[in-house]
Amino acid sequence: MADTYDLLVIGAGPGGYVAAIRAAQSGLRVACVEKRKQLGGTCLNIGCIPSKALLDSSYWYVQAQQELARHGVHIPAVTLDLATLLARKDRIVHELTQGIAFLFRKYGVDSYHGAARLNGGHQVLIQQPDGSTLMLQGRHILLATGSVPVELPFLPFDGQVVVSSTEALHFTTVPRHLLIIGAGYIGLELGSVWRRLGAEVTVLEVMPRLLPHADSEIAGELHKQLTRQGLQFHFQTRVVEAEADEQGVTLVTTSPDGSRRSFRGDRVLVAVGRKPYTEGLGLETVGLRLDPESGRLPVDAHYRTAVPHILAIGDLIAGPMLAHKASAEGVVVAEQLTGMKPQVNYSAIPSVIYTHPEVASVGATEQELQQRGIKYRVGRFPFSANGRAKALGDTTGWVKVLAEENTDRLLGVHIIGPQASELIAECATLMEFHASAEDVARCIHPHPSLSEALAEAARMAWAGKPLHS
Secondary structure, eight states: OOEEEEEEEEOOSTTHHHHHHHHHHTTOOEEEEESSSSSSHHHHHHSHHHHHHHHHHHHHHHHHHHTGGGGTOOOSOOOOOHHHHHHHHHHHHHHHHHHHHHHHHHHTOEEEESEEEEOSTTEEEEEOTTSOEEEEEEEEEEEOOOEEEOOBTTBOOOSSSEEOHHHHTOOSSOOSEEEEEOOSHHHHHHHHHHHHTTOEEEEEOSSSSSSTTSOHHHHHHHHHHHHHTTOEEEOSOEEEEEEEETTEEEEEEEOTTSOEEEEEESEEEEOSOEEEOOTTSOGGGGTOOOOTTTOSOOOOTTOBOSSTTEEEOGGGSSSOOOHHHHHHHHHHHHHHHTTOOOOOOGGGOOEEEOSSSEEEEEEOOHHHHHHHTOOEEEEEEEGGGOHHHHHHTOOOOEEEEEEETTTOBEEEEEEEETTHHHHHHHHHHHHHTTOBHHHHHHSOOOSSOTHHHHHHHHHHHHHSSOSOO
């Protein structure tokens, strides 16, 4: 007889493991199945956490080379120990994955290691690493299997020369020339890492600019700053052919005018997007199908699929492929199963790009408001006029606040500059509680702090002018 759980979670990423913990905290009997040896999913093992560890290490490498002397700190010679840098990244990942395992034990979540497959009805079949199988049952089954990098048909991943973001986190030598296909956040972040560590980096993007879904002003400034750091960009450039060998790869591109050009590098990172991971999941055994247009699983407001006892969250369903979005959905699913009535506010999900300067946003862009015919006011405030930014020696960028013209309600906030990833959290909270620009301006922010730039931008959106600019 198969063991039966109130909630059986497939996938221990930021959506799945959070759902499992929250359901167990609420008194449900919970199990979580994970294919990888370590818990945490893509985000923790080969995504968010290791990439940010590399970004921070490479940032300090550049600071030591170029900036510390301005603070009166003189280092005769700065050298790179890549093995130690990578080991630090791996240690951080290990500590955090062990933390999840501890939380599973603390709250009584049963953890299974193996490849899970739906087996009809309420059953899940687990193929364990030793070749044996195990059958479990769940009154509710939550699919939280995340996503995988998209592969170009004419340029398959080989893990050495043609790589995804996974392999780009583990280069044991700094590439001489790293080609990157795609100017989204993954390409920009990993491109920044390897450029800082000494690689020549060329980014090829089919769209007219980087970050096509971001605020255009912010994207333009980031383009300028990354170009100053040495990244080379070629927009409206479509890769149409590729030839890889042991020494590197040659990419052939076309432009709108029909011209062709070749680029040669020793490695190429393909960062053109991600797709839901459903391989071997057995959706057909319960009659589930992916939406043919989006490639995702349709769900209702309670995250139920067409089979009501099977739920799905995260990258499997509509919405941004963000770890914190999946975690929020996981909490909502778990609490709804115990009778609570929470919801995810999809208009207040922040996004961050951890380049330098950082880019962070929440809510609508100007372009979106214009398309929707919504009248709005804009408030901007530069970090060059902020005391804390001056003291940090990091004054690039600004805060941009969008407020509805008649009601003054916050519609969006976009930040490029120091610690934007931390500043955006306040903005998401403000939008969650339907704050106005005046509300933000009248909140007392500590001095000196970067957050004062937000208050000044809000004051400009509300009153027409800031105090310090």
